[in-house]
Amino acid sequence: MVVFEKPHALADVPLHYCPGCTHGIIHRLVAEVIDELGIEGRTIGIAPVGCSVFAYNYFNCDMIEAAHGRAPAVATGVKRSDPDNNIVFTYQGDGDLAAIGTAETVHAAARGENITVIFVNNAIYGMTGGQMAPTTLPGQVTQTSPYGRDTSKVGFPVKVCEMLSNVDGAAYLERVAVNNVKNVKNAKKAIKKAFQNQLDGKGFSLIEVVSTCPTNWGLTPEKALEWLEENMLPYYPLGVYKDKFAEKEDK
Amino acid sequence: MTHQILLAGFGGQGILFSGKFLAYDGLIEDRQVSWLPSYGPEMRGGTCNCSVILSDTQIGSPIVSNPDILIAMNLPSLDKFENEAVAGAKIFVDSSLIDRKVAREDVEAYYIPATKMASDEGLSGLANMIMIGYMIRKAGVMPYENVEKVMAKVVPAKKQDKLALNIKAVELGYNFE
Amino acid sequence: MAEKVLMKGNEALAEAAIMAGCRHYFGYPITPQTEIAAYMAKRMPLIGGTFLQAESEIAAINMVYGAAAAGKRAMTSSSSPGIALKSEGISYLAGSDLPALIINVQRGGPGLGGIQPSQSDYFQATKSAGHGDFHLIVLAPASVQEMVDLTFKGFDLADKYRMPAMLLSDGTMGQMMEPVTLDMGKVTEYDKSSWAACGTKCEREHNVVNSLFIQPDELEKYNFERFERYAQIEANEVMYDEYRMDDAEICIVAYGVAARVSQNAIDKARENGIKVGMIRPITLWPFPKAVLNAAADKVKAFISVELSMGQMIEDIELAIRCKKPVLLCNRTGGMIPTTNDVLSKIEEANNIGGDK
Numbered sequence: 001m002v003v004f005e006k007p008h009a010l011a012d013v014p015l016h017y018c019p020g021c022t023h024g025i026i027h028r029l030v031a032e033v034i035d036e037l038g039i040e041g042r043t044i045g046i047a048p049v050g051c052s053v054f055a056y057n058y059f060n061c062d063m064i065e066a067a068h069g070r071a072p073a074v075a076t077g078v079k080r081s082d083p084d085n086n087i088v089f090t091y092q093g094d095g096d097l098a099a100i101g102t103a104e105t106v107h108a109a110a111r112g113e114n115i116t117v118i119f120v121n122n123a124i125y126g127m128t129g130g131q132m133a134p135t136t137l138p139g140q141v142t143q144t145s146p147y148g149r150d151t152s153k154v155g156f157p158v159k160v161c162e163m164l165s166n167v168d169g170a171a172y173l174e175r176v177a178v179n180n181v182k183n184v185k186n187a188k189k190a191i192k193k194a195f196q197n198q199l200d201g202k203g204f205s206l207i208e209v210v211s212t213c214p215t216n217w218g219l220t221p222e223k224a225l226e227w228l229e230e231n232m233l234p235y236y237p238l239g240v241y242k243d244k245f246a247e248k249e250d251k
Numbered sequence: 252m253t254h255q256i257l258l259a260g261f262g263g264q265g266i267l268f269s270g271k272f273l274a275y276d277g278l279i280e281d282r283q284v285s286w287l288p289s290y291g292p293e294m295r296g297g298t299c300n301c302s303v304i305l306s307d308t309q310i311g312s313p314i315v316s317n318p319d320i321l322i323a324m325n326l327p328s329l330d331k332f333e334n335e336a337v338a339g340a341k342i343f344v345d346s347s348l349i350d351r352k353v354a355r356e357d358v359e360a361y362y363i364p365a366t367k368m369a370s371d372e373g374l375s376g377l378a379n380m381i382m383i384g385y386m387i388r389k390a391g392v393m394p395y396e397n398v399e400k401v402m403a404k405v406v407p408a409k410k411q412d413k414l415a416l417n418i419k420a421v422e423l424g425y426n427f428e
Numbered sequence: 429m430a431e432k433v434l435m436k437g438n439e440a441l442a443e444a445a446i447m448a449g450c451r452h453y454f455g456y457p458i459t460p461q462t463e464i465a466a467y468m469a470k471r472m473p474l475i476g477g478t479f480l481q482a483e484s485e486i487a488a489i490n491m492v493y494g495a496a497a498a499g500k501r502a503m504t505s506s507s508s509p510g511i512a513l514k515s516e517g518i519s520y521l522a523g524s525d526l527p528a529l530i531i532n533v534q535r536g537g538p539g540l541g542g543i544q545p546s547q548s549d550y551f552q553a554t555k556s557a558g559h560g561d562f563h564l565i566v567l568a569p570a571s572v573q574e575m576v577d578l579t580f581k582g583f584d585l586a587d588k589y590r591m592p593a594m595l596l597s598d599g600t601m602g603q604m605m606e607p608v609t610l611d612m613g614k615v616t617e618y619d620k621s622s623w624a625a626c627g628t629k630c631e632r633e634h635n636v637v638n639s640l641f642i643q644p645d646e647l648e649k650y651n652f653e654r655f656e657r658y659a660q661i662e663a664n665e666v667m668y669d670e671y672r673m674d675d676a677e678i679c680i681v682a683y684g685v686a687a688r689v690s691q692n693a694i695d696k697a698r699e700n701g702i703k704v705g706m707i708r709p710i711t712l713w714p715f716p717k718a719v720l721n722a723a724a725d726k727v728k729a730f731i732s733v734e735l736s737m738g739q740m741i742e743d744i745e746l747a748i749r750c751k752k753p754v755l756l757c758n759r760t761g762g763m764i765p766t767t768n769d770v771l772s773k774i775e776e777a778n779n780i781g782g783d784k
Contacts, residue, residue: 041630044498056636062625064497065638067520070490073482077494077502080478081452085627107483278434278607286605290460311691313604316766
């Protein structure tokens with residue numbers, strides 16, 4: 001009897017992520033959702049530049065590697081090339097989505113582009129070795145904010161879900177975390193809904209996953225989870241920031 | 252036979268349209284044709300010009316810098332291009348808008364109060380086509396019997412009500428004097 | 429044969445793209461190429477295609493990258509400053525071996541420059557359209573008919589060699605009207621199933637469109653392979669036109685509007701008994717090196733006529749191994765050399781060697 005196996009949409013290869021990194025969980029959740037919706041054969045994933053740059057090796061659906069920050073624009077091109085068939089998701093980190101790719105993110109949302117965006121926010125640039133991200137918390141120490149993020153000099157973190165909740169074209173925005181079993185279950189529910197929305201033609205859905213980076217935070221995986229709960233979650237509260245269609249159904 | 256035609260005036264006088272009219276005649280007659288407008292901010296009410304070349308041999312530069320036919324519909328255009336015209340050129344002047352004469356003596360100058368004629372005849376905005384009619388008569392360029400056929404091609408489908416008016420304007424210019 | 433119609437260069441090329449099977453256009457407004465976007469905005473919805481005005485040039489080229497990665501014929505158009513923004517995406521297209529057509533209706537630069545015709549993006553197009561080791565196929569139309577023919581050809585070459593192609597035009601070509609025939613024959617279909625990311629249908633291994641190769645030996649291998657393809661292109665796809673070269677002692681080299689002006693000057697100079705002709709590159713990359721090098725054994729001098737500060741002249745000198753002097757006849761900033769400008773340069777070239 002099989003009690004546990006990899007989802008079909010997840011490739012059977014070793015991931016390059018650091019011990020305790022939550023990318024692995026998020027990859028698995030996306031793959032499980034693709035399996036459950038039966039859409040692997042028509043799904044095209046867009047990988048970012050950042051820690052998840054190799055995501056194109058980890059999913060069994062067709063994959064495209066995008067330039068830094070441009071994944072929503074690439075996704076737009078793919079989606080528009082066959083809107084009835086293609087299920088398109090981007091998988092992006094905080095530097096990719098909320099710094100260099102802010103324009104692409106905001107405008108894909110504004111267009112109501114019928115795509116699914118998985119946004120992994122761990123408040124730091126992982127791939128390049130731990131520099132300040134657009135989502136780095138005030139006071140947080142990184143390689144390029146060695147005295148802690150000084151908001152009087154470098155400003156404040158960008159709260160993506162809050163920002164996009166004011167964009168009319170966005171259909172569904174939810175912030176989740178994968179720091180415990182309950183949150184992992186919630187995260188999967190949200191990711192599934194974000195893909196289902198695309199199948200239903202509802203438009204732009206973005207799931208922000210508040211994540212850890214034990215290596216660059218300089219913490220053990222366990223301590224990183226504690227740090228996330230104590231520092232990240234108060235600044236980035238979990239919840240649904242927008243659900244265009246739920247609002248309509250309520251009224 | 253090659254005609255190097257320069258049409259010049261204000262934006263809004265229909266300079267580009269009248270150039271297009273000549274170009275379409277070239278098309279119908281299976282001649283070599285080029286039509287090149289000035290473009291950019293100057294189109295928004297400033298000076299505007301249009302180079303049209305009709306030829307029986309391959310056209311080189313589409314830019315008419317030394318016209319053998321010049322249609323000037325405002326003073327700045329005459330000032331700017333009179334000296335560029337080749338010797339023996341035919342220069343057509345809208346005398347209701349330009350109160351000076353052509354200064355050069357090695358060119359043929361033709362004067363027609365096109366703008367005034369247009370407003371007198373209820374053809375306001377069609378001084379350009381009156382100029383064209385007059386030019387066809389004096390310079391040849393295209394056979395008069397093509398006018399209706401060419402006009403049908405060049406007036407957009409949405410503006411077919413303007414067709415008869417445009418033809419009337421050409422006719423008026425053609426029969427001037 | 430299809431009927432001749434009178435069309436603006438920009439609109440004719442847009443229609444040619446549609447006839448070439450392009451159904452995906454992504455762009456951003458900029459003078460003097462906006463007619464292309466306007467034309468596509470009108471036509472694409474009527475034929476089930478995509479017209480999308482992107483938030484930036486960068487987004488537009490990346491949308492092209494997405495549609496091309498999915499196996500579709502896709503294009504974008506812009507003018508000089510906008511092409512600079514696209515250079516990132518162009519490099520990714522090249523690095524991922526994706527076909528696409530990029531139109532540059534050049535205007536004066538650098539910086540915001542001006543909006544009048546220019547050829548000052550020659551280096552950018554032929555040498556450095558983005559970072560990294562790669563080439564673009566660069567096509568240079570000199571008439572509205574060539575705007576049409578080379579658009580059609582550009583899509584075909586891009587598909588054939590799996591690489592981006594650029595139509596390097598200028599404001600004059602874009603804005604002028606000439607009679608054209610929109611009769612380009614059949615579109616060759618290329619099988620893209622081995623690489624396009626358009627869904628596995630769970631029937632094959634996944635396709636990955638990618639330009640990242642962390643192992644240097646692997647990246648080198650892909651670059652070598654790409655340059656083997658480039659060598660084939662240099663051997664097979666060079667296009668040029670000769671004008672009155674039979675007995676020429678002076679050879680003008682010019683493309684686009686500069687070639688059109690040069691033609692007038694050549695005719696005038698011939699009337700004065702000067703034996704001058706022209707080799708007009710139609711492909712700027714691959715550059716017609718062989719024919720120029722052969723001409724160098726017959727003529728006494730070359731003249732590069734450009735709307736730039738001496739860019740193509742470097743390729744001429746390389747092609748002829750500096751065997752003969754190459755004079756420069758140029759204007760810049762949106763100015764176009766006149767027939768007389770070219771004529772005086774022809775006379776100057778004719779005096780070389782003191783035989784006059």
